[in-house]
Amino acid sequence: MFPRPRSTMTVVALLSVAPVIEGSMASEVAKAVDALEGFDVSYETNPMGTVVEAEDVDELFAAAAAAHRAVDADRVSTVLKVDDKRTSDVGAGKKVASVERELGRPPKRER
Numbered sequence: 627m628f629p630r631p632r633s634t635m636t637v638v639a640l641l642s643v644a645p646v647i648e649g650s651m652a653s654e655v656a657k658a659v660d661a662l663e664g665f666d667v668s669y670e671t672n673p674m675g676t677v678v679e680a681e682d683v684d685e686l687f688a689a690a691a692a693a694h695r696a697v698d699a700d701r702v703s704t705v706l707k708v709d710d711k712r713t714s715d716v717g718a719g720k721k722v723a724s725v726e727r728e729l730g731r732p733p734k735r736e737r
Contacts, residue, residue, distance in 0.1 A: 637686045638718050640707040642675035645699030654697045661696035665689035670718070675705070677718050683710055 643658040644651050659676055662669050667680045667689045676693075680686040686708070694704045726732050 636711045636715050637680045637683045638709045638711070638721070639678045639686055639690070640675050640705075641669075641678050641690050641693060642703075642705040643690075643693045643697055644703050645697050646701040646703055647699055654699060657696040657698065658693040661692040662689050664692060679718055683708070 643655065645654045647654075659669070659671055662676070662678065665680070665688060666682075666685050667678050669676050669678045678686060678689060680689065690704070690706050694702060
């Protein structure tokens with residue numbers, strides 16, 4: 627077992643949970659997103675997935691597992707990309723702000 631880093635850290639992940647079905651997945655994806663409410667995470671859903679932030683990697687993995695289990699389908703596809711910042715406390719908002727600062731403007735939003 628690896629020693630745990632300092633207690634304040636930020637884990638940022640991109641979570642995509644989807645049933646493998648024909649037609650709209652919206653109601654099942656909504657169940658997955660709703661399952662995150664039972665955990666100490668913050669999240670923002672976008673067209674390609676949901677960005678999830680937690681202070682603890684175990685909490686993030688538990689939330690992702692709950693989202694996966696919440697989808698009612700014969701087959702479920704889940705992708706989880708995790709950025710576990712062990713030496714600093716940089717959340718998703720700060721990452722976006724850094725890119726905006728480099729651009730000199732906010733990125734384009736919906737048209």
